[in-house]
Amino acid sequence: MYLILMHTIEFENVSKSFSEKSVLEDISFSVRQGEIFGLLGPNGAGKTTLIRLLLDIIRPDSGEIRIFGDFLSPAAKNRIGYLPEERGLYKKTRLLDMLVYLAQLKGIPKKQAHLNAESLLKSLELDQYRNKKVEELSKGMQQKVQFLSAIIHEPKLLILDEPFSGLDPVNTKTVMTRILGLRAAGKTIILSTHMMEQAQSLCDRILMLNKGRRVLYGPVDDIRKERGNNSLIVEFAEKGDLKAIREISGIKKVIEHGKLVEIFPEEGISAQILLEELVQKANLIRFEKTLPSLNEIFIQTLESASNE
């Protein structure tokens, strides 16, 4: 049996420049259906340009972009939800009217748009404000409304540009729960963010851009493993157990930090073998394979890029 992975997005050798300044150079990647795909990179890396290319707001100079397996059509555009980094709402329009209008622009009939808006407002406990003007809502509420406007038409692909910026911890949690819920429902999500912690915990795969070029691409776990130094953190119940390490072969180097020890195994020795041996000789509280955080990788990658 073959497992066919459906690609929601495919970028092939895409380049874009503005006024002879190259913003994206030969970018290729794909996003699978039902995954949360992180789009990472410092300011000016080309993330927003890439998103605008995805939405057909701008066109590439060269290369091909396919969405839902085809070139972007108006019908395909209707299946995309977008939360831009630069937030914007009609301040003087009633909340319900605005949501209905934005849903209609995505091809949803007026009646259905009303139903969707009512149910979403209810789910975020905003239904009592449905007839208020947007400018009368608090900042936190406006941010939730902004998120609603991106999902009102039940898109198959959701592009979120910095969805957590400016959110308080409660709203951050609400939005995170929503995003995970959407993935569970089979939606594909592109998450462009500076917040590496969130990217690490939410994203299945990432693309990191720097100065318009692809610098990292792949599953988050693989990238962390590749970048890791393969060390292990071990914590013993008693300090005396430390001597157990010396009785085990296959360890290249040990760094002690009190009851905590960082172990560097020799080539070809797996963490599993070491664990089995250690358990027999000492009382362990913690045994952990360390991997660098996405944040460390992000900083390292940018530093090495600037040194080149």
Next chain:
Amino acid sequence: MNNFPGKTFIVARHEFLKTIKRKEFIFMTFLFPLLFAGITILPAVLSGMNQAEDQKVGYIDMTGSLGFPESIQSKGFSLEPSEAKTSVVEFVIYKDISDARQALQAGQISSYLVIHEDFLKTGTIELYSLEKEASMQNFELSAELSNIVITSLLKDKVDELTLNRIRDPVNIRFYNVGESGESSEQGIADIFASFGLPFLTAFLLFFSIFSSSGFLLRGVAEEKENRIIEILLSSVTPSEILTGKIFGLGAVGLLQVVIWLAAITLGSGYALTVKIEPVTLFLAIIYFIFGFLFFASVMAGIGAVTSSLQESQQIAGFFTFVAAFPLIFMQMIVTNPDSLFSVFLSLFPISSPVAMLARMGTTSVPLYQILASIFILLISVYVVILLSSRLFRTYLLMYGKRPKVKEIWKNIWTGSR
């Protein structure tokens, strides 16, 4: 323009409904007809009320030489002779001023006249009335008194015909000679209809075109300023936004024009019993549509290029100024409608809608000039929409500093996206 009219229609309907709910629109659209009614209907109604009142006027003639009749029929002023209402003024002679004053205070007379002995030298007649009763009728009496004085002074010296000519020397009548040589008479109302109404229509056209295209400018600048444009562009194409806005706000402007024209027709019909020529009405609407399309596209381009409402209004001001030329030079157009300058203004696309309607009010504009003016406007509309939609596409998502003129010029022709 993908799947027209679907999304274009949604944008148009949104813009239409949003704008007609704006306070500025309601104020401009409904206040104007009220003001017009105030200016035209009210004085007619009020003067009509005054004319119906008969009155008694006392007089003390110290010269002893003026022959006052017992009563006269006073004709009030009216634009239509048939509409003029007459009232009777009865003259009562008094020997001295104190008797007349007592009669006035007792309400037996509404006013009294004092003609002093040196009247022939000074020509002065004094009119006394109670303060609260000072009215238009007292001024109208002046013309009647002139007749009485002329008749008294010349009655036995000249014949009846000469006397009539001295009283009413010239009675000018206006005739139009048509192309086939037939002539037709014009009344004051006709003159107002052919001059005043097109002038008014031109004036309103200017306001309507600029208020609707102003709404468009404001809408684009605001959507760009508050960044919602990015969400819109993720759902619809720039052309759909532009077309939707132009149709929606064009409908708003057309609604305004129709309300105003209806108000003028009703108002002027009541006050002057004239009708606006159907041709003028038709051309007013044609010029509104093309004029609006022209300016709306210009405004959309400006709104897209600039980064704030304030900045966009400053640049738009230049175009408004050029378009207001026909209003600024209205005197010249009216007095010299066939001069090279007037013809130029009525052909030049920025000023043609207003200038042509103003010219039509004062002269019979040759058909080829009207057609040429519409043709030039139509071509200009096409070019401006094309260029403006390119700017719209290129600059809608550029925030921050305004692009350089050189860069705009380049993008206008290449339309990069």
